[in-house]
Amino acid sequence: MPAIQTSEPVSDLFVIGGGINGCGIARDASGRGLSVVLAEMDDLAQATSSSSTKLFHGGLRYLEYFEFRLVREALIERETLLRAMPHISWPMRFVLPYHPSMRFESDTPTSKLLGTVMPWMKGRRPAWLIRLGLFMYDNLGGRKILPGTRTVDLRADPAGVPLNAEFETAYEYSDCWVEDSRLVVLNARDAEARGAKIMTRTRVLHAAREGDLWAVEVEDRETGARRTHRAKMLVNAGGPWVGKLLKGAIDVETREGVRLVRGSHIVTKRLYDHDKCYFFQGTDGRIIFAIPYETDFTLIGTTDADHPDPSTPAECTPEEQEYLCRFASRYFERDVTREDIVWTYSGVRPLYDDGASSATAATRDYTLKVHAEGGAPVLNVFGGKITTYRRLAESAMEKIAPYFETERERWTAGVPLPGGDFPVDGVEALIEGLETAYPFLDRRWARRLVRAYGTEARAILGTAKTAQDLGRDFGATLTEAEVAWLVEKEYARSADDVLWRRSKLGLRLTEDQAAALEDWMQGEGAARHG
């Protein structure tokens, strides 16, 4: 049956991509009074923005690449973001074990410099260098909330218990955790609340200039219906597809390129009992993290491997699994093996192609390019980190503003995301309040709801007096009331959206339970979103 072609009103911005960068720009622009339409071909955060290590971090290792601007911006940003979303983000301590005999193969600018001025240092990352890096980390970024660095005696500290006995000393520093895919959804919701139109399961097929406008042809992937949207400016925030969009779907001449670097994680049963993370240095010059994850698990990652094409699904290969297990086993007293793995995930970093020789060395900084020759302007977004998404959106607005009359200045710092309107140290009080108001919740359930929805948890629970009042129980404390909220307010359309991006309950539901949820989503759930 031929697709029906209809037309939509003209908007100021048309954003391609519902990852963190597209949604962050949509939110910022809507708050400045621009009319915004955003199209995401799958679910929000379906691609890279749900596959990160989930850290708001300065990026300690980028100091070795002299990426001071990026590190400083990211360090300052951690606390701004933490204040705006104290439900989905929280501080974490990172323990970096050190041993004087450690040797590294590394071609970072720092190691090259050391090798030249102090040839006897070749292949080493001496303790003073790590301390210098941590001193900069403590002081570059206006730290107010997060505690600073300290030296740890691993022979006496609980952090030493799960580690190989050869490690006696470590350095401990702060960064923040963030639920990456929830961050994306909350930005999309806030954008919508400020007037944006958010379309998921909507693929951009083609965008062509019509004088001062862009004509953007989209396809609804559920119905096959096609529409043409017109907009004064196009924003290409297609992440790993940014280059492909430029070469195919968008009519524009450009030589900018993107370098696709895959990163994989493994999730194991919980490997240790305390709540701190580890920062392990590898002999290959790389680093990995081991992070307490979803209470009962440990997250280990990541790898760096060139990835051929965005349409090739990113998967954690057996070799990557083996590499991460071996890497972690060098530090943990017990061996980490593939039998410990309960889940893996993998994502593709859309890095600006700066000609770096290795995937590890390619810049993590972002680059924004506007093309306005030949008609209506297009802004292309390359690179960037979850941590810098809000600053990236502000920089994008600086590039966008000259084309529009918008009075409003930067506004997103200090404005909470949905559910985040409470103090940074207010989570425990919120959990206790929820338990008092809803005595049928146990501590774990209440904590999960507060960590996901913050002050909005009460809106989901409503007037419920018993767990049965929340409707069907899908397993692992996931109820019909919560799923209905995710469908009606948070764009969830499938069981995977609920289990792997709005939550991580996929780690706990059985296959049968997940299948029952999918049935509900396609029946009752579909009716709820019309």
Ligand SMILES: Cc1cc2nc3c(=O)[nH]c(=O)nc-3n(C[C@H](O)[C@H](O)[C@H](O)COP(=O)(O)OP(=O)(O)OC[C@H]3O[C@@H](n4cnc5c(N)ncnc54)[C@H](O)[C@@H]3O)c2cc1C
């Ligand atoms: C392994 C790994 C670990 C990382 N860890 C961290 C970390 O700990 N901290 C940190 O700050 N950063 C981290 N990052 C970086 C961060 O995850 C990314 O920079 C960020 O998620 C990129 O977001 P994005 O919006 O540009 O891309 P994406 O999230 O990929 O979004 C792009 C979207 O565009 C959509 N799209 C593409 N083509 C079309 C089309 N034709 N029509 C409609 N939609 C389309 C895609 O479906 C996709 O959802 C990590 C990255 C990786 C891979």
